[in-house]
Amino acid sequence: MKILFYGAKDYDQQFFDKLKPEYPNIEFVFIESNLYKETASLAAGNDGICAFVNADLSAGVIEELHHQRIRLILMRCAGYNNVDLAKAKECGISVLRVPGYSPEAVAEHAMALVLTANRHTHKAYIKCRENNFSLNGLMGINLYGKTAGIVGTGKIGLAMARICQGFGMKVLAYDPFPNEKTGLIYVSLGQLFSSSDLISLHCPLTPETHHIVNRESISHMKDRVILVNTSRGGLICTEDLIAGIRDHKFFAVGLDVYEEESDFVYEDMSEYILKTSTVQRLLSFPNVALTSHQGFFTEEALTNIAETTLENAEAFRTDMELKNAVSL
Structure with a gap:
C-alpha cells in the first residue's frame, strides 16, 4: 500500500520514519506541496493520501483524488471540518482521522x-x-x-x-x-x-x-x-x-x-x-x-499522531474495523 503525504514537514517525516519498520507493507512518500485542486493529480499511483488541517479537501479536490483512484484519506489530526464528507462518500473514499493524540x-x-x-x-x-x-x-x-x-x-x-x-x-x-x-x-x-x-x-x-x-x-x-x-x-x-x-x-x-x-x-x-x-x-x-496553530506540537503528540495514522492505514489495508472512520 502506498500513501502520499501532502504538506509534509521535516518533523512529520521524522516521526513517521521511526515507525516504518513496524509497517513493511506500507510505503510512505512525503512531499512539501500541500493539497489543493492543482496538486491533487500528484496522488496518481498511490492508494491513499495523508493530509493535515490546512489541506483543501473540498468537493473538487476529492473529485480529482477519485479520478486518480485514491481510496483512502488519512487525516493526521483530529479535526475534519475541511473535508467534504458527502463527496468522499459519493466517491467511495474512506476518511480516517486521529481522534485523540495528546x-x-x-x-x-x-x-x-x-x-x-x-x-x-x-x-x-x-x-x-x-x-x-x-x-x-x-x-x-x-x-x-x-x-x-x-x-x-x-x-x-x-x-x-x-x-x-x-x-x-x-x-x-x-x-x-x-x-x-x-x-x-x-x-x-x-x-x-x-x-x-x-x-x-x-x-x-x-x-x-x-x-x-x-x-x-x-x-x-x-x-x-x-x-x-x-x-x-x-x-x-x-x-x-x-x-x-x-x-x-x-x-x-x-x-x-x-x-x-x-x-x-x-x-x-x-x-x-x-x-x-x-x-x-x-x-x-x-x-x-x-501563536501559529502549535497546540499539538509536542514530541508525545506527534508520536501518537504517527502511531494512530499508521494503525488506520493498516486497518484499511487488511480490511479490519475502521474504528477511526469519519462519516456523515
Missing part, C-alpha cells in the same frame, strides 16, 4: 496562552532584551479564585478543566452532550459566557458552532474577560472580536487559531505582504497573544 499538549498550550496574554510575558521578554526593565503595561490579574468556562468537554476540554482546577479556579462547562461522570458543573452556553472570567474553547467547528463567539455573545460576557481559542479559528467571528477588544471588553485574548490562517499556517511568510490585515490588527493589540 489532549494535555493542547490544553497545556491553551493555559500557556492564558498566562502569556494575562501577564504580558511576550511583551516583557522583548522589553528585557532591550534592557527595558520597567513594569509599565505588564500588570495582570490572579487566576486563583476566578471562574473558568470550558466550552466543549472532550478529552482536551477535560484536560484544560483539570489545569484550571489546579490553579484554584472554579470550573463551569458547556457541552451539548454533558458527561456527568466528570463531576463538572454544566451550565447553558449563555450562563457560561456571562459567569466566566476565563473562557476556553475546545469544541469542533460545525455549522452549529461557527462564530459561537460573536457580537451578541460577547455582549453577554463579563467585562475584562480572558478568551483563549486552541480549537478552530471559525469558532470566533474575528471582526466582532476586534470590535470587542477595542471596546475594552477583554482583559486578554490568546489565539492559536484564527479564521484566515489556512493559506499561510506553518509557512514562513516573513518576506511577503499578506493579502488581509486581520492578523496584523490582532497583533497590534497589547493584550493579545498569537
